[in-house]
Amino acid sequence: MEPRWTKNVCRAVLWSGCLLCVMFVTGPACAITIYADSEVIVQNGTTAVLRCTFDSSEVVTKATSVSWSFQSNQPDSQYYSAPYVILYFADGKAYPGQEEFKHRVQFVGDINKKDASLQLSPAQFSDNGTFFCDVKNPPDVSGTQGRTELKVVQKESLPQTNTKIVILAVCGALILLIAVAIAACFAVRVIQNRHDYEGCTSLEGVSSEAPRPLKKAESSREGTRSTGPSGPLQGPVIYVQLDHSGSKNSFHKMEPVVYADIRKN
DSSP states (O other): OOOHHHHHHHHHHHHHHHHHHHHHHHOOOOOOEEEEOSEEEEETTSOEEEOEEEEOSSOOOTTOEEEEEEEESOTTSTTSSSOEEEEEEETTEEEEOSGGGTTTEEEOOOGGGTBOOEEESSOOGGGOEEEEEEEEBTTBOOOOOEEEEEEEEOGGGSOOOOHHHHHHHHHHHHHHHHHHHHHHHHHHHHHHHHHHHHHHHHHHHHHHHTTHHHHHHHHHHHHHHHHSOOSOOOSOEEEEOOEEOOOTTSOOEEOOOEEEEOOOO
């Protein structure tokens, strides 16, 4: 017969093994991670959107719930002592909480996209404080809440964009483009005029070189005339004027009149 203590040891070992198997098979539940904007600044009387998203290893189902709470930073507010639930969302429906926020809060997120954002409209100065976003997605039910500090300010307190700098930058860009266009047109005009001038110069050179053989002919005629008998010219005198003209685009240059004498032998 076995001792009683041996049976107790075997039983304890068996229960420990079963517990370890259950722990390894099921595994520990992962904590849900919630993300929210740390600070949101809006103008009084406008719409404020408090963004909140979450990350969970479990599939989102109808059991997923979202709760938004608010704690004021003003000592004279009824929400100063502790956070109060202002909206609860579950099974596809939103349930506003406190009367002051009942008609001003709206769930604008999408649970299927892991978005649990809240809209507050219109924002009031009494809304200055901290908003808490808490999401439960069973079995992911543990996690740190998202915290958003809301600051409701007047229009003058909002960070203003320097419109003068923007306008000057735009005007400067336009002036630069116009200057570049004018410079390009001027450069094209100069190149075209230079090309035309070079063409005219070449034509004038050709026309100026053409009459040179005529001068030689005149000199030969003068030599013949000087060797011939002197005396009064007889017979008709024919006046010939040569016109050396080039193409239609060339310049016309009139040559000196050449006289041809025909003597009667």
